[in-house]
Amino acid sequence: MELTSDALMNSLLALGTAALVTTLWVWPRLGRQRPLPVLGRIGLLTVVQVSIVAVLALSVNNSFGFYTSWDDLLGHSGAKLALTSNENHKGGTPVADALIQPTTEGGLETVTNLPKGTPEEVGKVESVQVSGKETGFSDQMFVYLPPEYFDPKFALVRFPVLLAIAGYPGTALNLVKDLSLPQSAYELQRSGKMPPTVVVMVRPGVVPSRDTECVDVPGGPRTEAWFAKDVPEAVLATYRVGRTAGSWATFGYSTGGSCALRLAMRFPNVFGSAASLHGDFTVRQDGYTGGDLFSGDKALAQQHDLGWRLQNLPVPPLNVLVVSTRKESDYPQTIQFVDQATQVAAANPQFKVDSLYLDDGGHNIDSWIKELPASLEWLGTHLG
Secondary structure, X not given: OOOOOHHHHHHHHHHHHHHHHHHHHHHHHHOOOOHHHHHHHHHHHHHHHHHHHHHHHHXXXXXXOOOOOHHHHHOOOOOOOOOOOOOOOOOOOOHHHOOEEEOOOOOHHHOOOOOOOOHHHHOEEEEEEEEOOOOOOEEEEEEEEOHHHHOHHHOOOOEOEEEEEOOOOOOOHHHHXXXXXXXXXXXXXXXXXXXXXXXXXXXXXXXXXXXXXXXXXXXXXXXXXXXXXXXXXXXXXXXXXXXXXXXXEEEEEOHHHHHHHHHHHHOOOOOOEEEEEOOOOOOOOOOOOOOOOOOOOHHHHHXXXXXXXXXXXXXXXXXXXXXXXXXXXXXXXXXXXHHHHHHHHHHOOOEEEEEEEEOOOOOOHHHHHHHHHHHHHHHHHHOO
């Protein structure tokens, strides 16, 4: 059974229930102070305790997406499969040099609400392993290809790209299973509210043990280079997608929203638009980041402070959407940034900022699901 499957959860629940019932029934018979009855009591209590802890751990894992497979949990790297040439892909990439290869890892088989039909009818979500030349990182991602991607009439068309980043801690599967991002994109594209778009779904924590906030940590993981250089290079080498910044956008919620906005503002030559749901405008310092990611380098920290960038650096050609709720704890900081960005946009037509606020809602998946359709529709009006 897969780590994230309902079958495993139900089996553990059944085991725990059976162990508890058995303990209550057998306990009076094991009341003697002899070695075998004592061992029996210890064994029953152990089974009950382990079952309860396993169910709780599995529930937390499924909610936050820490691990998506047994190999991921045990630290085993799955076997990589060769990406064969396909008339729907770019083709021509030597197998040995392929930066994106298909994989069966990631838990995609646990998603039950993907549109039913052939790729030509409903598109396709692929589970892939992406490798980076610049950083040496390798990570599992999901790629949604719209129905038009498989239509011969669009064989010469390059499609826009949306780089979608999940929150931390979490995996790319959260974007598919919990947020239903490709499902929503399909519905909006079918109704004409969003152009056919390739959606690349990733997690922010390429180094699972630490939230690097999508920055290049001095002397540590180069997460920013991974998202700004390696991932676009791999996608461009594999899929028929646009090559200009106007064809690329970033999107994310929570930490992913912070990453989406920061990557676009620091690399406007790569990403022309960004939509941030409940993101931050400075790099966090907490237990997840392991303290200061910049090791006290204030000048480097300023470079990643989006308010400071708007005030002190040339304004980038960029379309920005900031999304939050009026009940969110950092709503005042959001208003402050949007007001500053609006003033900058008034004097710099190449920079545009929009905002969207729900009257109620917190920092949770329910709010992000409500905000998703409007955010995707906004992105659709800015993707080339």
